[in-house]
Amino acid sequence: MGKHINIPTSGTQCIGAYLAEAPGKPKGGLVVIQEIFGINAHIRTVADRFAAAGYTAVAPAFFDHVETNVELDYSSESMAKGRQLATEVGLNRAVEDVASAAEAIASAGKIGTVGYCWGGTVAMLSAIRLGLPSVSYYGARNVPFLEEQLQAPVMFHFGEEDASIPPDMVAKHRQMLPQMDVYSYPGAGHAFNRDIDPSHYHQASAELALKRTLAFFDKYLAHA
Numbered sequence: 618m619g620k621h622i623n624i625p626t627s628g629t630q631c632i633g634a635y636l637a638e639a640p641g642k643p644k645g646g647l648v649v650i651q652e653i654f655g656i657n658a659h660i661r662t663v664a665d666r667f668a669a670a671g672y673t674a675v676a677p678a679f680f681d682h683v684e685t686n687v688e689l690d691y692s693s694e695s696m697a698k699g700r701q702l703a704t705e706v707g708l709n710r711a712v713e714d715v716a717s718a719a720e721a722i723a724s725a726g727k728i729g730t731v732g733y734c735w736g737g738t739v740a741m742l743s744a745i746r747l748g749l750p751s752v753s754y755y756g757a758r759n760v761p762f763l764e765e766q767l768q769a770p771v772m773f774h775f776g777e778e779d780a781s782i783p784p785d786m787v788a789k790h791r792q793m794l795p796q797m798d799v800y801s802y803p804g805a806g807h808a809f810n811r812d813i814d815p816s817h818y819h820q821a822s823a824e825l826a827l828k829r830t831l832a833f834f835d836k837y838l839a840h841a
């Protein structure tokens with residue numbers, strides 16, 4: 618089980634975070650970047666899973682800039698609120714918070730990021746602007762940034778049944794970033810990793826994506 622910590626950000630405000638520490642000496646550190654639903658039970662579970670795999674994981678509460686202790690469910694009302702909060706925080710401030718979170722776990726070793734949905738795009742931007750090896754799960758906002766220069770490797774995961782990220786958008790990733798791994802998963806839709814949400818979870822795809830993600834971090838963090 619993890620714990621709550623506070624992280625100083627680039628402004629004057631501290632934000633909260635969920636910290637899951639690896640048992641023993643960590644292989645490295647990961648900034649876990651949320652969907653639009655805050656640091657809810659699913660994101661805490663994701664952080665715990667990476668900690669169990671040997672990586673100290675921290676999930677910063679980006680929405681604390683606007684409203685503290687946000688934990689949303691997956692109703693249409695929560696989705697609308699989450700989108701509003703994500704817009705208010707903005708991608709630029711989120712990337713700044715990633716840098717602050719990475720500094721908070723610097724003692725773990727090399728740091729990477731993994732992000733989901735909105736966080737998938739923040740993860741990609743963290744590779745572009747912060748030079749952190751990153752894994753982007755179903756980042757629907759990625760395309761406008763594909764022409765920017767990556768400073769670190771990125772792995773991408775997409776569900777082939779994701780209505781918000783049609784095949785042409787996935788193809789654009791492969792076209793613009795041919796040197797990066799871009800995986801798509803048959804039968805999987807958006808948020809296929811969200812294992813507490815049966816309407817979205819696709820177990821086979823989630824397990825394969827996690828296996829590939831851990832291999833990526835073992836390569837670029839643990840054995841770099």
